Amino acid sequence: MSRQPYVRPVSKTTWYMRNGRYRKYMLREVTCLLVGVYCFLTIWALAALAAGADTWNGFLASQQNTVMVVFHAFALVYFLIYQAFDWFKLAPKAMPVQLGEKKLPDRYIIIAHYVAWAFVSLFVFWLTGVI
Amino acid sequence: MAIAKKAFVWGLFAAGGTVTAFVFPVLIALFLIVALGIVPEGLRFENIYAFATNWVGKTALFIVISLSLWHAAHRLRVVFHDFGVRMDNAVANAVYLVALIGTVLTAFYLYKI
Amino acid sequence: MSMRQMELEVMRYDPEQDDEPHFQSYSVPCEDDWAILDALNYVKENIDTTLAYRWSCHMMVCGSCGMMVNGEPSLTCKTFIRDLPDKVRIEPLENFPIERDLVVVLDDVMEKLRMAKPFIIRHDEPPPEDQEYTQSRAALYKFKQYTMCVNCMCCYAACPQYALDSSFIGPAVLALAHRYNIDSRDQGKSERLDLLADHDGVWECSFVGACSEVCPKSVDPAAAVQQMKIDGAKEWWKQKLGGGKS
Incomplete structure (x- = not known):
């Protein structure tokens, strides 16, 4: 009898579509993009702060619009669910x-x-x- | 004994993840409050400038931003891998470089304040 | 006892005939209290004697009847038909090559199991003849849950990182290594570190957590791996600062 094991293919790009558990994991992992965005937003704020009062007030004014309200609101909810609360939930394992x-x-x-x-x-x- | 460099990288990632989990919700909330057109007392120029001039404030800002950047960079490296990009060395160099640039900028601006 | 007609869609693969696996359906009259394994045994005895699958104890101890049941890695002896719809799809454990039908090739994990040195390592002198290394109950409870592992390999079937790169040591073996690392009688931690904290070790884990969710014995490999990462990171600093043993 000859052995000829069959290896099932795994997609390197779409494997996470296999089940909900993996999709949830991917939703958590992409929170890193939000972290990056807010890091650089804060660095931008620091740059404005370093440049003086006028630049700082200009920076604050530039942030005050509906698009940013929607973005921040979305980011806050998304980040809480998929990063902050998830991190707390997993802490006792570590x-x-x-x-x-x-x-x-x-x-x-x-x-x-x-x-x-x-x-x-x-x-x-x-x-x-x-x- | 071979402990991979990843031990160091992961340590910063985990520390940064903890920092982001605790600090970023309130940071995002502050951006949201500002976006709504409200500038809280503490974010008026004199007050925030005073905070960032203080060495405690400087240290806190630097630690939060640099660790968070590192956290984001490392996780982004894993995300690239998970989406099927297999040039791990190139990806790692790129994301860590961006984190390093952010860290240097943070130090530079904090120094100027 | 009432009966229930179940449709089992079973993945079949005959290495001597088939180029790739296909599904075959069996209609099985099941009793209410049957597990999927009972239904498979019914097929084997009454419908199709050529069906190949592994099982032995039928009581969650031997760990040989792990299969995908409706896409979920499961021990078929503890997966009951009362918890399942009328149509059930049964496949061999994912992420392993298929030997035949529902039987997978486990050579890779068996080799890794050996490399992890899952036994107590002592550097001190052994205890006097006829005596044992004593251990407090508190020290035992630290690692006891990890001893429940029956090597059914459901965690490997659930692990996407193992699926993407099988050089990753993987959940059960890492959990077992951790079990010995935190055993108060063991002194072999540094010997295991070479393997565990190297590239294919704990760092390949991205904490999906699926391994712990599917474990039929409620072992928590994901927790073990995170704790090992923390250990590894601490050890890295110790070595850099010159305090660590080499």
Whole structure:
């Protein structure tokens, strides 16, 4: 009897269409584009800040339009779902905590992340005078 | 013992991912507030300038932006791979170079402020 | 006990006849409490004796009956027909070459299993005759979940990075290596690091997490791999700063 194993082809470009799990993963991975965009937006802001009050006010004015409102709103929701909350959800896998013989339930680690996140957010809002 | 360079790269990626998860929602929210035509007290020139002049503010801004850039660059490298681009060395050089340029620009502008 | 007529669409491949696999349908009168494996056994005994598939224990211990059931990597002995629609598609585990019908070639993973040194390595003197290395319960619970792995390889069938590049060591083997790395009796971590923290090791994982979701034994290979990445990153800094052992 001869062996002749059959290797099923895997598409290198469309493999993630195979199931929902993979598609969700890809939606998470592309959040890196948003991170890049906001990094360079912030660098642009720093450049304006370094150039003086007029440039800074000009920069703020340039940001005030409907297109940016829509983009930021979309980015905020997308980023929260696919990066921030996902990151908190996966944190206990990377950093499990064992107390004596018992593993600390994942939800406590996740809750701690949410609390820290709320704290950071409120702190930044306080710092910038939003609240 | 061979620990691949990827250990270093991944360490920065993970640190950056944590930073983005905690800081970027509020950062995006600030951009949104500004876009809506509201300039909060803390973003008026005098106040934000004072913040960025302070070394604590400078350090915080630099760490957040550079780690986030690195996070984005590394993940983008994986995204290229996942979409079927197999020139990993070229992709890695390109994305890390962009992250490096961003980091240098950040340091430069913070230095000028 | 009531009966239910199920249609099984089974992937067939005969290396001596076929150029590529095709599907064959079997109509199987199933009892309510059957697992997919029972239905396959019915086919083998009553309809088509040429159907090839692996199984042994029928109780989630041997790990040999892993197959794709409606696209999901599953142990067919614990995948019950009451949880499935009337029409079920059964394929050999994805990401492995097909030997025949539902039987896949596992040589690659078996070789990797050996490379990971899944046994306790000691550098100290061995314990005196007739004695054992003692371990606290707390130390045992640290790695106990990883010992539940039955090498069914469902995690490999779920892993897209293994699908795209089979040089990646993959979930089950990495989880098993991690199991020994965090065993308080083991001293072989640095010997495993060569393999695990090198290019085909943990860094090829992009944390899709599918391995942990499909594991029929609730092992969490994705968690093991992330913890190993953190370890690897720490070790890298230690070595650069001169504090690490070589």
